[in-house]
Structures are given as structure tokens and as C-alpha cells.
Amino acid sequence: MNGKPLIYFDNAATTHTPLEVLDAVRDYKERFNANPHRGAHYLGIQATELYEQAREKVAKFINAPSPQEVIFVKNATEALNLVAYSYGLSQINAGDDIVLCISEHHSNLVPWQRVAKLKGATLRYLYLTEDYTLDWEEVREVITTKTALVGIAQMSNVLGTIYPIRELVAYAHQQGAVVVVDGAQSVPHLKTDVQELEADFFVFSGHKVFAPMGIGVLYGRRELLESMPPFLMGGEMVEYVQEQETTFNEIPYKFEAGTPNVEGAVGLAASIDFLASVSWEAMQEHEDKLTRYALERLQEIPHLTIYGPQSGTERGPVMAFTIDGCHPHDVATIVDQDGIAIRAGHHCAQPLMHYLKAPATSRISFSLYNTKDEIDVLINSLQGVRGWLGYGS
Numbered sequence: 264m265n266g267k268p269l270i271y272f273d274n275a276a277t278t279h280t281p282l283e284v285l286d287a288v289r290d291y292k293e294r295f296n297a298n299p300h301r302g303a304h305y306l307g308i309q310a311t312e313l314y315e316q317a318r319e320k321v322a323k324f325i326n327a328p329s330p331q332e333v334i335f336v337k338n339a340t341e342a343l344n345l346v347a348y349s350y351g352l353s354q355i356n357a358g359d360d361i362v363l364c365i366s367e368h369h370s371n372l373v374p375w376q377r378v379a380k381l382k383g384a385t386l387r388y389l390y391l392t393e394d395y396t397l398d399w400e401e402v403r404e405v406i407t408t409k410t411a412l413v414g415i416a417q418m419s420n421v422l423g424t425i426y427p428i429r430e431l432v433a434y435a436h437q438q439g440a441v442v443v444v445d446g447a448q449s450v451p452h453l454k455t456d457v458q459e460l461e462a463d464f465f466v467f468s469g470h471k472v473f474a475p476m477g478i479g480v481l482y483g484r485r486e487l488l489e490s491m492p493p494f495l496m497g498g499e500m501v502e503y504v505q506e507q508e509t510t511f512n513e514i515p516y517k518f519e520a521g522t523p524n525v526e527g528a529v530g531l532a533a534s535i536d537f538l539a540s541v542s543w544e545a546m547q548e549h550e551d552k553l554t555r556y557a558l559e560r561l562q563e564i565p566h567l568t569i570y571g572p573q574s575g576t577e578r579g580p581v582m583a584f585t586i587d588g589c590h591p592h593d594v595a596t597i598v599d600q601d602g603i604a605i606r607a608g609h610h611c612a613q614p615l616m617h618y619l620k621a622p623a624t625s626r627i628s629f630s631l632y633n634t635k636d637e638i639d640v641l642i643n644s645l646q647g648v649r650g651w652l653g654y655g656s
């Protein structure tokens with residue numbers, strides 16, 4: 264990149280694809296390409312089997328009670344829209360509260376604004392403590408028996424905070440609310456157990472966990488999914504269609520209209536195998552070390568502010584920062600000259616940016632293939648940023 268070895272610190276946006284995953288996708292396309300669930304021929308049967316095996320693998324990966332509770336979608340955004348349009352519009356009523364965390368990605372915020380507007384519900388927010396996590400006093404004030412639904416990411420894509428989801432779900436359930444957990448950032452870094460979390464809905468995107476783009480997952484509790492109306496209409500999601508009426512297929516197919524992304528599902532299954540081959544413990548230890556090292560070394564940069572937990576609060580390998588007087592886009596462009604890919608902007612979390620009074624930040628995020636040496640190169644590059652922009656130090 265710009266004549267330098269690439270250092271990729273934009274893993275929260277998307278991860279790179281291991282050879283095992285590329286091979287699995289290629290193998291499927293070369294040997295078994297067909298439309299699943301339709302053909303009675305050999306290829307159609309193989310494609311169906313691979314697609315359904317991928318569903319089983321995902322169910323085990325997140326510890327869903329049954330593969331029927333795993334719905335393949337395009338990405339986390341589509342999964343959240345599915346929940347909002349199907350569950351939200353049918354179950355949330357005028358006078359209900361929808362509670363979100365202020366750090367939500369737009370994907371878990373804008374759909375709920377729409378539901379609130381269409382149904383006459385009220386959107387309420389959970390703000391954060393000084394260490395960028397939930398304030399329990401506020402949680403108890405905001406989540407009440409009026410709350411129909413709580414939406415929260417397990418890990419913030421800006422702050423890196425890992426929120427105490429299990430405790431929050433338990434409290435929300437006591438108040439009678441359903442909880443939608445956005446696992447887009449946590450699934451690549453934490454072992455996921457939807458039953459332990461007691462999540463009602465849980466979503467993630469394949470491309471943030473080493474799979475191809477265009478495949479994502481919605482997990483939902485069976486009773487909820489069965490009682491929900493379909494989201495998209497068309498082929499595959501129906502049972503009987505007459506001129507005026509249609510009955511719908513059972514879950515998960517009720518929510519999978521049209522030809523699915525089989526190669527995406529095959530790639531996601533291969534990425535789950537890839538993760539299994541690495542060991543969660545080793546990966547987490549590595550990423551924790553990188554995160555602690557980066558937090559420590561970033562302090563060396565004059566005039567730098569980190570937005571996110573410094574200590575105490577559980578956090579993942581995602582950190583946002585600003586350097587006084589330097590626009591985050593300039594920071595990203597300057598380090599790009601040294602071959603370092605970082606993100607700059609509002610990270611699809613504008614309400615959080617307003618709350619932090621930071622119109623934009625730079626963000627670095629690690630994956631298992633990053634190293635301490637790469638962090639050293641970043642720190643050297645950041646040391647030069649204010650000089651580049653004409654400041655003395």
C-alpha cells in the first residue's frame with residue numbers, strides 16, 4: 264500500500280478472507296453450483312445439503328437450540344430490519360417505549376426510529392458512564408414495564424465497550440421487554456452463546472468474521488419467529504399460493520424469500536471452521552495483548568484522546584481517538600501514506616458522536632492476524648501527524 268507493507272487496522276469494518284474460505288467458495292461454485300430447495304437433480308440436492316449444513320454449523324457456533332431458529336440474510340443490517348419490520352410493526356404499539364443504547368450503529372437505530380414513528384411509540388436512550396458503559400441506575404429508570412423492546416450491540420463499533428448483555432437481558436425480561444442483540448462486532452471476538460445471553464434476537468454479518476460479504480444471520484427464539492409475519496414475499500417462503508391468498512412456509516424458510524446466497528453460507532461455514540481451528544482462548548489472549556499495548560502506546564501521542572474504556576470495563580479490540588487540531592480524515596490519510604489502513608468518520612453512529620461532542624474520530628480495530636510490530640509502525644506514523652499539519656508538537 265503506497266509502497267509499504269499493508270497494515271490493516273480496519274477489521275471492525277470488514278475482515279480479510281482466509282484461503283480456506285476462498286477455497287470452500289470456489290469448490291462450491293466449481294462443483295455444486297445450483298439453486299437449492301428447487302432441483303430434484305444431483306447438483307440441486309448437493310447445493311441444498313451444503314446450504315443446510317451451513318445453517319447447522321451456524322446454529323452450533325452461536326449455540327442456538329435449533330437450526331430452524333437461524334435465518335440467513337444479507338447482513339446484520341437486513342437482520343435488524345427484518346426484526347423491526349416484522350416483529351416491531353406487528354408487536355409494538357402506541358404508548359410503548361423502545362429503548363436503545365446511545366452507542367448503537369445506525370443499523371440498530373434507524374429501523375427503530377421508523378417503527379416508533381409508524382406506531383406512535385417513544386424512543387428512549389441509555390447513555391453511558393464515564394468509563395463508557397451502562398449506568399445501572401439509569402437502566403432501571405429507563406427500562407420499565409412500558410418498554411416493549413430493547414436494542415443493544417454486544418460490543419460498540421466505536422468505543423469497543425463490551426456491554427453486560429446477560430444482566431441487561433435479565434432485567435429487560437423482568438420488565439416484559441424483548442431484547443435484540445447486535446452481535447456484529449462481538450461475534451468475531453467473543454464466543455457466542457445465544458442461550459446463555461437469553462437473547463430474543465441476535466444478529467451478525469459474515470464479512471466481519473472472515474466470511475464473504477452478502478451473508479448474515481438472524482437468530483430468533485422459535486416462539487417469536489413463528490408468530491411473526493414474513494418480511495419479504497416471493498418464492499421459497501410460501502406453502503400454498505392461490506389467486507387471493509397465501510399460506511407461508513415454516514421457519515426458517517418463511518423469512519428467506521427468493522434464491523439464497525449459497526456460496527455466502529458455504530463461506531460462512533468455512534469461516535466458522537477456520538475460527539475453530541484457531542482456538543478462542545489463543546485468539547482472545549492475542550487480541551487482548553494487542554489492545555492493551557495499543558492503549559498504552561497511544562498515550563504517548565501528544566494531544567490524543569481515546570473514546571472508550573481505558574481500564575476496568577470489559578472492552579474489545581476496537582478503539583476510537585482524536586488528535587487535537589487534526590481532522591480524523593487527515594489522520595487516516597497521513598497514516599495511509601505509511602501503508603496503514605484505519606477508519607475515520609462517524610462510524611455510522613452519529614447520535615453517539617453528538618453525545619461524545621466529537622463530530623468524527625479515527626478508529627483502529629484488530630484481528631487475529633495483527634501484530635505488536637504493526638502497532639509500533641502506527642505509533643511512529645501518528646507521532647508525525649501534527650507536524651505534517653503544521654503544529655510544533
Ligand SMILES: Cc1ncc(COP(=O)(O)O)c(C=O)c1O
Pocket residue numbers: 275276338339340341368370371416418419420445447448468
Ligand atoms: C455494531 C454494528 N452493527 C451493525 C453493523 C452493520 O453491519 P453490516 O453493514 O454488515 O450490515 C455494523 C457494521 O459496521 C456494526 O459495527
